[in-house]
Amino acid sequence: MLTRRRFVGYSALSSSMLAYPSLLHSAFGQTSSAQRPIRLAILGSTYRRGSDMQTIADRFLTGFPYEGGWHMPNVKVASVYVDERIRKASAASNEFELAVTGRARRRQQGPPAQGPAAPADPKRAPDERWEPIAPSSEEQGLTNDLSPERARQFAFRLCHNIPEALRCGGDRIAVDAVLTIVEQCNDFPYATNDKAQVLLPQYDFFEQCAQVFETEKHSVPYFNHKQLSFSFSEAEAMVKAAERLKFPLMAGSSMPVTWRLPDVDVPLGARVQEAVMVGVGGLGTMDFDALEALQCMLERRKGGETGVKSVQFLQGDDVWAAGQAGRWSKELLSSALSRSDTPMGLTMLDGRNQDLVGDGVLPQLVKDPAAYCIEYTDGTKGTLLMLNGAIHDFNISARLAGQEMVSTQFFMPPTPNETYSACLAAKIEQLYEERKAPYPVQRTLLTTGLLEAFLNSRHRLNQRLETPHLAVNYQPPTESQYARS
């Protein structure tokens, strides 16, 4: 089994090499405000175009659309750590290995390389000759790594370990906030276990920060993008550490905060009987976002969140059979699907509208359906149906006491803009500004635990699992937190 614990920060690379001088200043610039900007450390996996890290980190460099303006947050990105760069570099052969395998000699025998550090290069200023000691992104095979270019343009320190990013090369914490965006990498992927969990190192990132905070007796607000960990116990440890070290911790995905079509929420304190969420995507990816969307609606029910009693993962015909048996409501599914703009099948053929549930075509369209069935402690039922082949958007319908239904689409605007993450960036900025999370991290603690529990259920041949460990209690914010203005 591969170990997920990464080698971090003790490579032989010179720490000066990645900290480029600010040769270029951006046309966008970073705002100067009357208030001193919040100094931010961004820690992530991969800075390629289209990665979560690039789309979210860039918003703190070039601003983002917010409430009808182009908003420049009062944030100065001070340092960035890109895990993929460091892992790739540390996995590369060192000089000794090259020497014993003869590769170093062969390379020397080749034609002179037009290396970036060639001293004869007349365009290179003399004081730059110390710069490229470590392999460049190209030499590492990270052809799409944008972080060196961004570091030059926006004058931040590109670091090769997390403590360095927090201290910006000094010996004390030199940032006011932390943003972590840990995700799977294309070029140098994290390992996956036999439960289909990608062993993403959110916990390792957090632990290293928490150690620095603890050592220095100084903590700063921390945002963790998407799930806290693949492991609930690690996630729980993170939440406890944040409480102990008294820093605001916020986590989660964009779906709870993006626009809704229509602009509706479960009324605070409403009695909710059941909710059905529909979405698409693979195991351990968009299902997490969809669980968060479901949870951000259901947590508003009477009594707030009191935790989850059991979960069961269903696949294939069992999903349809569960619908027939009333384990999830077909009426709610039909209602959720009425919010979809992307029915497939005959709509693709000739543009027609379809009542996918009433017409009975779902089993034909969805070859491999999955149901994530949640039984909450207070008796509320929640089901996430992943219906690849039927639609490709995310919708929900919830039945309140009195048979009233609340349904909406979580609006996920297209690439490349993905403006839903601008909605999230605004919440992250709010966390940093107010040093208080706009919504509780317990939501993401619960969804992190839910996803793990579902993958466990699947791993145990779709067994129903009691989840006493998911007795996560919390109260939702009284104000709706999704984008509305």
Added chain:
Amino acid sequence: MAPNGTPAKRPRLAGVVTSYKKLLHPQQVIDRFLDGYGWHGTYHRPAMDMVSLYVDQHGEGDLFKERADRHPGMKLCSSIEEALTLGTGKLAVDGVVVVAEHGVYPLSPNGIMMRPHYEFFEQITKVFRASGRSVPYFNDKELSWNWDWSKKMVDVSHELNFPLQGGSSLAVTWRVPSVEFPLGAVTKEAVSVGYGGMTSYDFHGLETIQCMVERRKGGESGVEWIETYQGDRFWKAHQDGVWSQALVKSALSRSATLRPGDPTFTNIFPTIEQMKAMVPEPLAYHYKHRDGLISTMILMNGMVRDFTFAATIEGQAKPFSTQMYLPMPDGRTTLASFFSPLVHNAEEMFLTGKSQYPIERTLLTSGLLIEGVDCARKGLQRLETPNLAAVTYQPNPKSTFWRS
């Protein structure tokens, strides 16, 4: 859907369309009456029956035969008169649904496709007159490519006393955020930014502005003059502040499809130079309403793929802005769901016998398109628009856009 024994109170509708193929407006509109659509959180089937259909142009990819096979209550007719009379010699339907968008028709001397909105209208109102009875009339998009005909359509609807309702789905689709222009607000300047080109999506941009600014203090006062900007003249006007750059920036900040001017980024605000590189054929219709309001309809094809709106509102520090969201079936969606609120408002008209929004809005936007194109073709700096100065009306105080 329309079996025998249908209760008499279900309105019977005639469809009159240009061409019935996948994703064309006629398919989108008529299909929603036939097959229903998602509405208000359920699968909604209109409480009315499409009993006849006339299709002007036939060809490869036609879908109307498949639709008629599945919906035997809908009779395919070879003339508009037949679709309205069903062979009875007099008007035999309770409403008419005209979709004259798409199809291929010759171009006018000004380069506007001469779609047969008016010709259809003439034949339909001939049946109304002969029968001594008129019924509610839905007309998708603009009235006509010809101003006199557009005006005549509105005049005849008043003369024969039937509700005529139409326009673009931009006026009724989702808004992101879901906000309405405050009724009676004072506004000095409004812009919309969209995509497409002259004589195509310019109409949508004009309706985007008009459905909002008609709610201002005093209602619509008519339009005095129009100026059309293209090419270098557009960029110069933009940089000289002929229209407000701040409002354009506010509108663009509502876009979800802003092409990055630098390909290594995914969502950045473009510089003027980047805009110029991305938009080879910019277009603006810049016009003054009689009460002093200045409106500018901008198309930045190549840089955005959505329609956004911004306006100043007296007493508010920040511009009022939103996106009129079109779930476009261009890869983003499979259903052009913005037709759902358009059809739903038509249903409301057929059920209540009342227009949901004034046809004068569409008369004004039809005229603005005609005059804007004319201004460009004649190479004029500015075109006085006495015809449009006379289009005054009050809005429906109730909001009719999609929000539930």
